[in-house]
Amino acid sequence: MSVIKYIGRRTDFRGKSMWEIVSNLKNFGVGRILVRSMFERYPENSWIKILKVEACPPTPPDFYDTLRRVKITAERVFRGKKFEKPILIEKVSYKTDYRLLSKKEEADYCKLSQREEKLLPLEMDLPPLLREFVFKETGRKDVKMKIVANESLYNNARRVKENETPNCEVPIGLGTPHPTSRSLYEGIELK
Amino acid sequence: MLRNLLGKTTIDSLSANGFNISYNPVCVQSVRWRRKPRWIPKAKTKIFRIPNHKPLLPEETHEWLRINNNYKLQMNSVRAFFREEVMNKKKLIAQGQTPADEEAEFERCKSINDEWNQEIANIRDARYARIMKKRCEKLETSLDHLERIKELQMTKIEERVRIQKEKSTTFITRKNIDQAIEHALSNQVDFNFSIDLQGNIYKGDEKPGSVAKKEAN
Numbered sequence: 001m002s003v004i005k006y007i008g009r010r011t012d013f014r015g016k017s018m019w020e021i022v023s024n025l026k027n028f029g030v031g032r033i034l035v036r037s038m039f040e041r042y043p044e045n046s047w048i049k050i051l052k053v054e055a056c057p058p059t060p061p062d063f064y065d066t067l068r069r070v071k072i073t074a075e076r077v078f079r080g081k082k083f084e085k086p087i088l089i090e091k092v093s094y095k096t097d098y099r100l101l102s103k104k105e106e107a108d109y110c111k112l113s114q115r116e117e118k119l120l121p122l123e124m125d126l127p128p129l130l131r132e133f134v135f136k137e138t139g140r141k142d143v144k145m146k147i148v149a150n151e152s153l154y155n156n157a158r159r160v161k162e163n164e165t166p167n168c169e170v171p172i173g174l175g176t177p178h179p180t181s182r183s184l185y186e187g188i189e190l191k
Numbered sequence: 192m193l194r195n196l197l198g199k200t201t202i203d204s205l206s207a208n209g210f211n212i213s214y215n216p217v218c219v220q221s222v223r224w225r226r227k228p229r230w231i232p233k234a235k236t237k238i239f240r241i242p243n244h245k246p247l248l249p250e251e252t253h254e255w256l257r258i259n260n261n262y263k264l265q266m267n268s269v270r271a272f273f274r275e276e277v278m279n280k281k282k283l284i285a286q287g288q289t290p291a292d293e294e295a296e297f298e299r300c301k302s303i304n305d306e307w308n309q310e311i312a313n314i315r316d317a318r319y320a321r322i323m324k325k326r327c328e329k330l331e332t333s334l335d336h337l338e339r340i341k342e343l344q345m346t347k348i349e350e351r352v353r354i355q356k357e358k359s360t361t362f363i364t365r366k367n368i369d370q371a372i373e374h375a376l377s378n379q380v381d382f383n384f385s386i387d388l389q390g391n392i393y394k395g396d397e398k399p400g401s402v403a404k405k406e407a408n
Contacts, residue, residue: 005239012244124268145272148265170264178257181250 030054044080080113118157
């Protein structure tokens with residue numbers, strides 16, 4: 001019996017590449033659901049539903065890379081939130097990190113969920129040194145700066161709109177530690 | 192010196208792989224940037240060793256994420272704050288409005304700059320004057336020198352001309368060429384001569400003894 005010995009580095013990927021899965025399915029798996037194991041770390045489920053499959057012709061200059069790829073148009077759900085438009089997966093399709101969801105599992109697994117939104121205030125304090133500079137120039141100590149957050153469509157955090165109250169604070173210093181990580185600050189006085 | 196006395200040992204097995212490690216039992220100097228080159232393969236004993244990933248502690252991950260997110264938010268906000276400030280200032284300048292204190296500041300800077308420029312200009316003028324003076328002096332001396340050389344050359348030329356003039360009285364010209372030819376034909380000169388062991392000179396090409404001794408002309 002042959003002995004398998006591994007060399008190299010351990011990988012975080014678990015599963016097969018997209019082409020490995022899709023090539024063995026009827027009609028190239030249109031209508032089936034794929035899950036990327038890297039996204040299974042989140043409490044909410046993420047998955048993609050295959051809509052269309054195209055093969056990738058081997059084209060230079062990355063001849064051997066394209067051999068491992070496949071073009072898949074899919075409906076994407078990330079952390080329980082569905083994308084409005086279908087997405088095209090090509091370059092990441094070679095990653096051996098996908099698994100096929102069995103038809104029995106589908107109904108149980110594919111449930112959309114709503115995450116609690118993080119509402120940020122509109123303004124925050126200036127950093128201490130900048131505050132001093134501004135005070136020297138204008139003589140005002142109450143100057144605040146606008147908060148700039150990444151408010152893309154699928155981001156969970158956004159600034160408050162009218163008639164809303166922020167549900168989190170944005171401190172300029174260290175802030176309050178995460179509830180699970182209070183042990184890191186044992187014996188240290190926090191302001 | 193001590194190092195030379197002790198000698199330097201090279202580990203052969205390592206030098207065979209393409210890099211040297213000098214080994215000295217007394218003085219060990221660690222060189223931090225020297226490491227195994229990339230083309231040297233993994234050691235035989237380590238080839239099947241697969242390092243495990245270090246486990247991430249949830250308390251550390253959560254705290255790190257929180258701090259990092261806060262930092263990014265703060266930095267983006269500060270950047271936007273500065274950008275807005277600059278844009279406001281640019282707008283004011285485009286409208287032709289500059290704050291009064293800025294104008295005063297500009298004037299102050301300009302006066303200081305002018306002062307510095309004046310100082311430097313004074314130094315520069317003095318230097319130019321010095322250089323000009325030096326150059327004039329040098330030119331004058333060189334002109335004197337040139338004149339002297341010219342005079343010397345003229346005297347030499349005149350001397351040569353005088354000598355040639357003196358010589359020209361004996362030259363054969365168109366006028367006296369017939370006379371010179373006649374003179375040459377009438378006074379034939381025989382330059383042949385012989386000499387014996389006693390040092391007697393016999394003019395002419397005839398053998399000694401056959402002709403009586405001639406006296407030199």
